[in-house]
Amino acid sequence: MNKPKIVILGAGYGGIITSKKLEKLLKSGEADVTLINKHDYHYITTQLHKTGVGTAADRQIAMTIPELIDPSKTNFLKATVTHVDTANQEVQLEGGETVNYDYLLIALGFEGQTFGIPGIKENAFELRSFRSSKAIYHHIKKQLNLFKEDQDPSRLTFVVAGGGFTGIELLGELADGLPKLCKEHDVPFEKVKIIGIEAAPSVIPFFPKQSVEYTTEVLRKLNIQLITSTKILGCTADKIILENNIEVPAKTLVWSCGVQGNTIVQKWGLPIEKGKLAVDSYLRIKNTKNVFSIGDCSLFMKDDKTALAPTAQVALQQAPVCAKNIVASLRGESLTTFEYHHKGSVASIGLSAGVGKVGAVRLSGLIGAFMKLVIEARYLFNLGGPSLILKQHFGVNREQVTVTVKQ
Numbered sequence: 442m443n444k445p446k447i448v449i450l451g452a453g454y455g456g457i458i459t460s461k462k463l464e465k466l467l468k469s470g471e472a473d474v475t476l477i478n479k480h481d482y483h484y485i486t487t488q489l490h491k492t493g494v495g496t497a498a499d500r501q502i503a504m505t506i507p508e509l510i511d512p513s514k515t516n517f518l519k520a521t522v523t524h525v526d527t528a529n530q531e532v533q534l535e536g537g538e539t540v541n542y543d544y545l546l547i548a549l550g551f552e553g554q555t556f557g558i559p560g561i562k563e564n565a566f567e568l569r570s571f572r573s574s575k576a577i578y579h580h581i582k583k584q585l586n587l588f589k590e591d592q593d594p595s596r597l598t599f600v601v602a603g604g605g606f607t608g609i610e611l612l613g614e615l616a617d618g619l620p621k622l623c624k625e626h627d628v629p630f631e632k633v634k635i636i637g638i639e640a641a642p643s644v645i646p647f648f649p650k651q652s653v654e655y656t657t658e659v660l661r662k663l664n665i666q667l668i669t670s671t672k673i674l675g676c677t678a679d680k681i682i683l684e685n686n687i688e689v690p691a692k693t694l695v696w697s698c699g700v701q702g703n704t705i706v707q708k709w710g711l712p713i714e715k716g717k718l719a720v721d722s723y724l725r726i727k728n729t730k731n732v733f734s735i736g737d738c739s740l741f742m743k744d745d746k747t748a749l750a751p752t753a754q755v756a757l758q759q760a761p762v763c764a765k766n767i768v769a770s771l772r773g774e775s776l777t778t779f780e781y782h783h784k785g786s787v788a789s790i791g792l793s794a795g796v797g798k799v800g801a802v803r804l805s806g807l808i809g810a811f812m813k814l815v816i817e818a819r820y821l822f823n824l825g826g827p828s829l830i831l832k833q834h835f836g837v838n839r840e841q842v843t844v845t846v847k848q
């Protein structure tokens with residue numbers, strides 16, 4: 442008898458942890474598992490602000506997928522998925538190759554949301570992937586070099602759009618990392634302007650008032666100029682256009698005004714709600730028995746009105762339940778209902794401050810920053826045990842991750 446084929450699309454938080462759990466749950470020879478991802482590395486999205494400013498080594502943020510999986514249990518295929526044909530149980534890949542499945546997990550993650558604002562797609566940078574964060578780093582260095590030639594102050598103006606968690610983490614990191622970069626490039630840091638622009642009346646508008654005040658104060662102490670209650674209406678390569686006829690001359694805009702599910706999944710004839718794959722309480726795509734979806738490309742309703750937020754925390758809680766349900770499906774056993782337990786949220790503001798809430802406890806300052814490090818270390822531990830933490834931090838026995846970035 443042919444072994445059932447399990448195929449996982451995407452090796453982000455949801456996909457890689459599901460494949461690791463399957464390695465543990467499946468008996469030897471019970472199924473073939475194939476993990477497909479467009480790059481041969483996995484990256485820590487929650488630390489991309491550091492790659493963007495060059496405050497962390499690449500090896501701390503990205504690691505090769507073959508290093509993380511057990512090749513005797515999981516086949517890894519580096520390929521870009523273009524289509525899923527559920528009628529024929531087939532995944533189509535760029536280049537024309539196809540892969541058949543009996544059980545499929547779609548965990549293709551998120552895309553930035555630009556709301557069709559003119560010039561953003563063409564001119565702004567994003568903190569979306571390891572590659573896009575490296576593009577920011579190279580661009581910053583290029584601007585520092587060019588400033589020495591033309592003294593154009595707009596080269597030293599770094600603007601972050603959106604004061605959600607992504608925005609404040611990047612603003613804090615820029616304030617921490619730019620002095621060193623400026624020194625390396627022989628550019629006076631005093632001439633640098635870091636600006637955060639937020640449409641709502643404050644940064645992190647969804648957080649308690651004290652946390653908002655604390656964050657605003659920390660950002661101001663870091664000499665970051667905050668422009669709130671102001672929408673960005675567009676940008677070119679040289680300026681950012683704001684409401685009320687304001688223009689900010691700047692050659693660097695990082696767009697972090699929110700995310701949406703990977704739009705590729707909308708073209709596959711599967712049930713879509715709010716642009717994402719609608720899943721049932723077992724994490725199966727509605728009206729299917731053998732196609733699952735987790736993480737940012739899926740929509741899981743917590744109750745009648747509220748969907749779970751697109752966070753790593755959600756994807757990481759879904760992954761083990763999804764693995765269990767895939768195995769139960771192939772064994773003909775009953776499935777487990779997914780229940781989400783929110784543990785809290787913590788964001789860093791540079792190296793020595795953080796803000797967040799864990800349970801009922803509000804965190805700020807060094808404790809907040811420390812908690813963010815603990816959360817990251819815990820993830821690495823789950824991914825590859827203590828040896829991965831050592832490898833990450835000390836660079837022992839690491840395979841080099843290579844990315845090509847347009848410069």
Ligand code: FAD
Binds near residue numbers: 549550
């Ligand atoms: P992803 O992690 O996006 O993984 C999707 C994978 O699919 C990627 O490897 C991608 O390369 C691959 N892929 C995409 N399209 C294709 C294709 N066509 N073919 C093949 N492969 C493909 N959440 C938190 O809980 N805490 C945080 O501190 C936090 N920090 C964040 C910081 C930033 C800057 C950002 C942008 C987000 C942050 N989030 C955080 C949110 C979190 O990163 C996402 O919710 C999480 O990455 C979702 O996991 P996922 O597995 O659904 O998708």
Ligand code: NAD
Binds near residue numbers: 602607
């Ligand atoms: P977000 O949606 O949380 O925040 C986007 C911000 O951009 C909002 O405050 C919004 O008012 C603002 N905005 C929208 N349009 C604008 C415009 N035209 N001009 C100016 N401002 C505008 O998005 P995010 O910060 O990218 O986060 C995405 C997801 O990732 C969220 O679920 C978040 O919780 C998660 N995340 C978590 C962490 C963490 O836990 N440390 C860090 C980063 C991201």
